[in-house]
């Protein structure tokens with residue numbers, strides 16, 4: 619009896635992920651299988667290879683191929699003021715609570731290329747809180763972090779982001795948050811200064827501080843259920859008592875073993891407050 623192509627690819631993908639973990643320490647074994655499969659098969663195609671096993675061989679023998687695979691698996695898709703109503707809710711429901719603290723620590727876990735971080739920095743500045751906030755922004759992907767740190771974005775994207783900004787309740791001059799550099803905008807220094815960028819893997823690294831606000835948006839969606847539970851535990855353990863956790867539109871704490879430790883601040887915008 620011949621095994622189906624899908625079942626062979628499933629086994630090969632498992633072996634590839636095991637090899638990447640054992641040789642390089644990058645652990646994708648608990649990621650959601652359907653997305654993983656699509657990304658791995660896409661990489662096989664882009665690399666011009668006949669099979670996932672051939673990709674495994676290349677990744678083990680050519681470190682640059684590992685970099686390309688990691689890039690494909692990390693999916694750093696993002697934008698400024700993504701889900702504008704989320705930023706409205708932050709402004710209206712979360713910042714009034716956080717402003718009672720003399721100093722604020724925020725963690726962007728899975729910040730990709732930085733757009734979310736600079737969006738929050740703008741809101742914090744407009745609300746008079748940026749001067750007493752430290753933003754910690756981490757991601758698995760070193761190449762995404764490089765873009766984030768540079769803070770330079772093409773003008774076409776900034777035009778779309780300006781619309782999101784206004785929908786999110788922004789009333790300032792969005793263009794003034796950037797220095798113009800021939801078709802690109804570079805985020806002004808005063809928004810960059812409070813940010814500390816760093817590589818951090820939510821699956822294998824531990825907590826590194828206690829935060830008043832954690833944004834981990836559109837990251838858990840790529841994880842299997844047990845891995846989501848594990849990472850939610852890490853986020854919970856990184857929150858101050860009564861700190862706020864923000865998840866992505868398609869993520870939630872429903873069915874999480876940690877749900878009882880949170881109250882819901884806004885169920886549509888996936889804002890939760892740690893209560894115990």
Ligand SMILES: C[S@@+](CC[C@H](N)C(=O)[O-])C[C@H]1O[C@@H](n2cnc3c(N)ncnc32)[C@H](O)[C@@H]1O
Pocket residue numbers: 692693694695696697700727728729730731734756757758759762818819820821822834835836837840866
């Ligand atoms: C779709 S982006 C989300 C970016 C941003 N938070 C947003 O909502 O627009 C997902 C990000 O999660 C990062 N990521 C995936 N697995 C991760 C892990 N184990 N640890 C840290 N970051 C991870 C990816 O590198 C990618 O940049």
